[in-house]
Every structure is written in C-alpha cells, then in structure tokens.
Amino acid sequence: MESALQNARWRAALAASSPRELGRQLALSRREFLRTAAGVALGGTLLGSNSLARAETSLRKRKVIVITFGGGARDQETFAPEGQENIPHLMRELIPQSTFFTQVVNRGILGHYVATASLATGVYETINNFASLPPEYPTVFEYFRKDLKRPSSDAWVVAPSNGFNRIGESNHRSYGAGLGARVILPKHLLTAAMRGGAADYEHLLRDNYETPFRAPELAGGEFELQQLEMILKLSVDDFKAHARTLSSPDELSVYIARQLMRQVAPSLLWITMHDIDVAHAGAYSLYVEGIRRTDRLCAELWKAVQSEPEYAGRTTLFILPDFGRDSDDDSAGNGFQHHRTGDALSRTTWMMALGAGVREGVVFDRATESTDLVPTLGAMLGFSPSLAQGKPITELL
Numbered sequence: 001m002e003s004a005l006q007n008a009r010w011r012a013a014l015a016a017s018s019p020r021e022l023g024r025q026l027a028l029s030r031r032e033f034l035r036t037a038a039g040v041a042l043g044g045t046l047l048g049s050n051s052l053a054r055a056e057t058s059l060r061k062r063k064v065i066v067i068t069f070g071g072g073a074r075d076q077e078t079f080a081p082e083g084q085e086n087i088p089h090l091m092r093e094l095i096p097q098s099t100f101f102t103q104v105v106n107r108g109i110l111g112h113y114v115a116t117a118s119l120a121t122g123v124y125e126t127i128n129n130f131a132s133l134p135p136e137y138p139t140v141f142e143y144f145r146k147d148l149k150r151p152s153s154d155a156w157v158v159a160p161s162n163g164f165n166r167i168g169e170s171n172h173r174s175y176g177a178g179l180g181a182r183v184i185l186p187k188h189l190l191t192a193a194m195r196g197g198a199a200d201y202e203h204l205l206r207d208n209y210e211t212p213f214r215a216p217e218l219a220g221g222e223f224e225l226q227q228l229e230m231i232l233k234l235s236v237d238d239f240k241a242h243a244r245t246l247s248s249p250d251e252l253s254v255y256i257a258r259q260l261m262r263q264v265a266p267s268l269l270w271i272t273m274h275d276i277d278v279a280h281a282g283a284y285s286l287y288v289e290g291i292r293r294t295d296r297l298c299a300e301l302w303k304a305v306q307s308e309p310e311y312a313g314r315t316t317l318f319i320l321p322d323f324g325r326d327s328d329d330d331s332a333g334n335g336f337q338h339h340r341t342g343d344a345l346s347r348t349t350w351m352m353a354l355g356a357g358v359r360e361g362v363v364f365d366r367a368t369e370s371t372d373l374v375p376t377l378g379a380m381l382g383f384s385p386s387l388a389q390g391k392p393i394t395e396l397l
C-alpha cells in the first residue's frame with residue numbers, strides 16, 4: 001500500500017513543470033524510498049550519541065576512498081520499491097550507516113570521462129569526452145599532494161577504461177606534471193599480462209559501451225608489468241589465474257583496488273566503475289545485472305576497509321554516480337538505455353558518505369552539485385582546492 005503511494009508520488013514528480021522542480025521532487029521521493037526501506041531519518045534530526053562519529057584519527061592518518069560509477073541507474077531499478085531488490089547491500093548495509101544526499105545535480109557535459117574529470121576537479125570540465133586529454137583544472141589529487149606534501153604513492157586512481165589514462169593530473173601550469181595521482185587501468189594491465197593471448201578474457205576487456213568510440217592507443221608506461229609485481233606484489237601468473245575467476249571489468253577493478261589497499265594503502269583512492277553502462281547495448285537484463293554487481297562490489301570495498309588495518313576506523317567512503325539516465329517519458333531518450341537528453345533525470349543523481357567523521361542514517365534533500373565533492377574533500381582533509389567552483393558540503397564537516 002505504502003509503496004503504491006510512493007510510486008504515485010514519484011510519477012507525479014516526473015510530471016513536474018520545470019527541471020528545478022523536477023529535481024526537487026525527485027529528491028523528495030528518493031528520501032521517502034529510503035525512509036521506509038532503510039529506516040533513515042530526515043537530515044539533522046538524528047543526533048544521538050552514537051550518530052556523530054567524529055574521526056578520532058589525526059588528519060595525517062585520515063583516508064578517503066571515492067567510488068564513482070559511470071552510467072548511473074534510474075530510481076526504478078534502485079531506490080524505488082520495485083528496484084530495491086537490486087541494491088540490497090546499499091539499502092540494508094551502507095545507507096543506514098551513511099549521510100545521504102538525494103539531490104546532486106550535474107550541470108556539466110554528460111559523458112563519462114568529462115563528467116568524472118568534473119567530479120575530480122570541482123569544475124565543469126569541457127574537454128572532449130572521447131579524446132585522451134588531461135583535465136583543464138587541477139584535480140583533487142594535485143591539491144591533496146601539493147598542499148599536504150604527499151608522495152605520489154599516496155593518491156591513486158583505478159579507472160575503468162583506457163580513455164581514463166589522463167584523469168590523474170591536469171595540465172594546469174601551477175599544478176600538473178608529477179603532482180597528480182598514479183592511474184591504474186586494470187584492463188591495460190591484463191592486456192599486458194596476456195601478451196596478446198587474451199581470448200579467454202575478452203569479457204573483462206570490453207572498454208566502452210558507447211559508440212562511436214575509439215579508445216585512444218596507450219603509449220605504455222602508465223603502468224608497467226614490472227609495477228604489477230613491484231607495487232601490487234602480484235606475479236603475472238597469479239594475476240592471470242585470478243582474473244580467470246572474475247566476471248566483469250568492475251570486478252577486475254575492485255580486485256586491483258583491494259590489492260592496492262593492501263600493498264600501498266594510499267590515503268586518497270579513487271575508483272571508477274563502469275559495468276552499469278552496458279545499458280547502452282539496450283539489454284535491460286544486463287543493465288540490472290550491472291546494478292546488482294555494483295551494489296555488491298561497493299559493499300565488498302566497504303568490508304575491505306574494515307579488514308585492512310591501514311583503513312579500518314579512519315576511512316571516509318564516498319559513493320556517487322557521475323550522472324543519471326534518461327527518463328522514459330522523453331522521446332529523445334530511451335529510458336534506461338542512454339543519457340543523451342540532459343533532462344532533469346539524467347542530471348539529478350545522489351551521493352552517500354560513510355565512515356570516519358560522517359553522521360549515520362541521515363538524509364539531506366537540498367540541491368548540491370557534482371562540483372561540490374572536491375571542496376568537501378578539501379575541507380575534510382585540510383587542503384585548498386582554490387580553483388574549484390563548488391562549495392564544501394557543510395553537512396559533512
């Protein structure tokens with residue numbers, strides 16, 4: 001009964017007149033979905049003794065992991081009553097421990113590389129989504145490393161496609177070269193490990209779900225096989241054997257990220273996932289499978305945080321999609337399949353934060369922006385993202 005009411009409210013929200021109103025309605029319906037299913041409270045009302053888990057750890061030891069995923073999912077397949085079965089880990093384990101923002105608006109270009117670059121710089125980047133270019137503005141990794149004088153081993157990106165090989169640092173003249181994050185492209189690593197014989201691993205190497213697209217040729221050197229052994233402490237044979245047990249590129253990414261946590265323990269770790277974007281292929285079942293896998297992998301990473309002594313108790317985890325997907329009602333879009341219209345649904349996404357310093361079980365509906373992430377991380381970790389356009393999210397500070 002209640003879910004029928006929620007659905008009716010949600011449908012009404014979609015009929016809202018302006019994009020701003022639609023975004024607001026979407027946020028309100030998301031909160032309703034969460035309130036009934038995950039038992040979380042409206043922002044600010046839950047301030048019990050246990051809810052304000054201020055980090056006891058010094059800033060020096062504080063760690064942040066950011067999980068973004070390329071190709072968000074619609075509420076129908078996630079937070080709405082009929083979608084909740086696809087995200088059991090988020091709904092039952094992670095969201096109750098989180099501060100959740102129901103309305104994160106992306107006002108930038110809705111392509112995965114450029115949108116991820118915008119998330120990482122705090123500026124709506126306008127670089128060509130399909131070119132091998134660095135972000136124009138300094139990335140969070142550069143601010144972090146320069147201001148806090150951290151070594152290159154302290155900031156890492158695990159990225160889903162070869163097109164992300166430049167995401168680690170900008171070409172800004174005050175930052176840039178040598179100041180960014182080290183980037184691992186697990187597919188590149190696997191290709192190198194296979195030395196051409198990758199027939200058994202094609203399902204892990206699918207690089208992009210959008211056409212037309214040509215992944216830029218990599219010059220090599222982003223991550224040498226030698227580094228596989230020296231940094232990740234993985235032999236080529238072990239890596240190949242483990243890869244054989246994995247079912248998707250994101251599983252490969254999470255495997256690499258866990259290895260990185262264990263062997264290097266970077267303080268700033270950014271993992272971008274991409275399996276959900278298989279939606280572009282038009283197969284609804286694969287899209288839902290991608291959502292379920294992403295849900296499971298997010299929970300696995302959170303578990304890994306608890307089990308790694310370097311991370312347990314001192315890590316804040318952020319989870320957010322780069323943007324959403326089109327609405328069914330827009331004739332220019334195709335529902336779950338694409339994100340080409342720029343309508344309010346494809347722009348209004350969400351974010352959750354959990355762990356050190358973050359209140360548990362609270363939901364905020366006010367509009368925040370994709371560009372607010374970097375200033376928030378700056379305020380949390382004590383660096384100054386001076387060129388970012390967004391604002392720190394005060395509810396997390």
Ligand SMILES: [Zn+2]
Pocket residue numbers: 070071112209210277280339
């Ligand atoms: Zn896409």
